[in-house]
Amino acid sequence: MRLPKFEYAEPKSIEEASSILSKEDGAKILAGGTDLLVNMKHRVETPAVIMSLKKIPDLSFVRPEDGGIRIGAMTSLKSVYSHPTIAEKLPGLALAASSVGSYHHQAMGTIGGNLCQQNRCKYFNQSRWWRSSRALCFKAGGELCHVVKKKNICFSSYCGDVAPSLLVMNAKALLESKEGKREVEVESLFTGDGKSPLGLRRGEILTEIRVPRECQEGFSTYMKFANRESIDFPIVGASLWASPDTKTVRLAFTAVDRKPLRARKAEERLSGGLQKSALEEAARLVLEEAKPVNTSLYPASHKRDVMGLLLESMITKLLGR
């Protein structure tokens, strides 16, 4: 399968990269390539310019510091979960990074690329031939959604593994452009709009993830339910962080909505204590908060069942630690 034609750029600094992004309408960032190049082979993304970040110095690192752990956006997933501090102090993040794709995807894929991956849908992630049998959907440039026909928006799901594990730790993202830097919550990177899931300003590049120090204490985990353990995207992925006294519990899910989702109502209920009644109510509340639709081969009802099961498994793990 040939890739479509594009111009290739290898900027040597963030300023240069940001200028290219601001100037070129159809420019896309290439990190590990394991998401973008597959979409390009399917012709669902056909950027005019591909800009690799490989030549920009100092984007691949894991630095435990006083204020927390800093992770460069171009750090491979394998380097993330192999780092001793992350493996020991942030098991939720290590589990999430090591559950992405196969061993190869973990060596090639980066934490920044994984966060910024495209939303997915069974009508979008298909070959051009497959898609040619019906009208183009919103995400592929058309004017309808095959999943939710009555609404005028794209319902594709966000399926990244790493995002929920960062959401429960209230991690921050550093965004850089030629105008300067700003730090935002990782959660606020996501728009909830299936067609353009990332809310970066023009010319902005994700350069670093910052995990607050408090998260190194307490309990964290990530659980993934997928068809094949070897390589698949999650049918549902879930992450949980709890303070050492379990008075604060944070919960997030992936592959159940148009963005990675913090389940705040359920968190509130669980933070009051982990008795059985609270767990039952939390399992009901997570279903109210997420809006899975039939964007994958697995029906939304199945996803809802799995959300409850993953929540129960995570709480069992938390109580049994």
Place this chain on the structure above:
Amino acid sequence: MKHSVALSVNGDTYDVLISPNETLLDVLREKLGLMGTKKGCDLGACGACTVLVDGEAYLSCLMLAVNAAGRKIVTIEGLAQGGELHPLQKAFIEKGGLQCGFCTPGMILTAKAALDEEAVPTEASIRRKIAGNLCRCTGYKKIVEAVSSVAALSGKED
């Protein structure tokens, strides 16, 4: 616009003129004639195109060849040294870890990356790391046996 790129493959440097949209897999096979690297799904889901890039197992179908400049690439052709097969290659033959052979180059290179990372892995670790390499003939058992036998060997050397 074509780019002139120096690719380091199996210790040799090749100057090639390539378009940005050519994958490393296509350049290896079509420009350098290194047919050992196989094209399976071409979408990063089967592992047949695995090569080593700076020692890591990479899917060459999902890597732009222009992006491979300055990196050390090893394909299956570069594994045997001085006419002597690599221990992993010998083990695959000895244990019967292949039938049709299409997945074998990717399987061996993934196993090499795995063993370089962890000299004596558990069977679970071997299985997890080769899980992205599909084989439709062997049922994986003999492949895992072959990789384990090399791991046990390197354990003895220590």
